[in-house]
Amino acid sequence: GQQLNQSPQSMFIQEGEDVSMNCTSSSIFNTWLWYKQDPGEGPVLLIALYKAGELTSNGRLTAQFGITRKDSFLNISASIPSDVGIYFCAGRNFGNEKLTFGTGTRLTIIP
Amino acid sequence: NAGVTQTPKFQVLKTGQSMTLQCAQDMNHNSMYWYRQDPGMGLRLIYYSASEGTTDKGEVPNGYNVSRLNKREFSLRLESAAPSQTSVYFCASSEAGRGRNQPQHFGDGTRLSIL
Numbered sequence: 001g002q003q004l005n006q007s008p009q010s011m012f013i014q015e016g017e018d019v020s021m022n023c024t025s026s027s028i029f030n031t032w033l034w035y036k037q038d039p040g041e042g043p044v045l046l047i048a049l050y051k052a053g054e055l056t057s058n059g060r061l062t063a064q065f066g067i068t069r070k071d072s073f074l075n076i077s078a079s080i081p082s083d084v085g086i087y088f089c090a091g092r093n094f095g096n097e098k099l100t101f102g103t104g105t106r107l108t109i110i111p
Numbered sequence: 112n113a114g115v116t117q118t119p120k121f122q123v124l125k126t127g128q129s130m131t132l133q134c135a136q137d138m139n140h141n142s143m144y145w146y147r148q149d150p151g152m153g154l155r156l157i158y159y160s161a162s163e164g165t166t167d168k169g170e171v172p173n174g175y176n177v178s179r180l181n182k183r184e185f186s187l188r189l190e191s192a193a194p195s196q197t198s199v200y201f202c203a204s205s206e207a208g209r210g211r212n213q214p215q216h217f218g219d220g221t222r223l224s225i226l
Contacts, residue, residue: 004153033214042115042201042217043154088153097142097161098169099215101153 004089006102014110019076021087021105028069029091037086084109113137115218117202123224124192132187132221134202142205143185144215145177147198154201160185192225
């Protein structure tokens with residue numbers, strides 16, 4: 001089945017650094033979503049993007065819907081310890097109930 | 112704020128045993144979903160239900176059955192568990208969109224091990 005390619009697969013950063021990750025697809029999507037998953041919990045929605053070129057922020061997080069509709073980007077500014085976790089992108093098309101998930105980016109903060 | 116509730120949280124089964132995973136949501140959502148999550152593979156859709164009384168196959172439906180008991184509840188059944196079904200199972204729900212896809216909200220997962 002189709003999956004989205006996320007990169008990088010893992011990141012090791014120091015507290016206070018900015019983080020960038022992206023997600024690419026071979027097909028277009030009408031909706032891009034970014035989720036964060038903490039250990040032992042389910043994914044939690046961070047940002048939803050509905051329009052090509054859209055740039056949306058949620059606190060220190062900023063996500064963009066690529067203009068080709070085949071990619072999306074997530075940036076985290078001034079990382080803090082609670083940012084640790086796995087970040088997933090997901091794509092969806094109108095009228096289609098199915099979400100296609102990326103393989104995840106694992107973020108670790110080095111003391 | 113319960114959201115999406117899954118039971119049990121953990122389960123160990125022997126090969127060939129059957130089991131039903133339960134999911135309930137209190138957000139009055141029309142759509143519900145079952146995913147499995149395996150290391151390095153993200154989440155893969157097993158089955159979904161766009162509304163009460165309807166179910167459809169997802170990406171990896173083999174070995175599973177589902178029941179949309181009512182608007183709140185969507186169960187996943189393993190009739191004869193196999194070691195390949197060892198995974199973390201997530202239930203999710205979303206409101207039906209009107210011209211805009213509504214995000215899915217997830218439960219905390221059921222960790223299932225098949226010996």
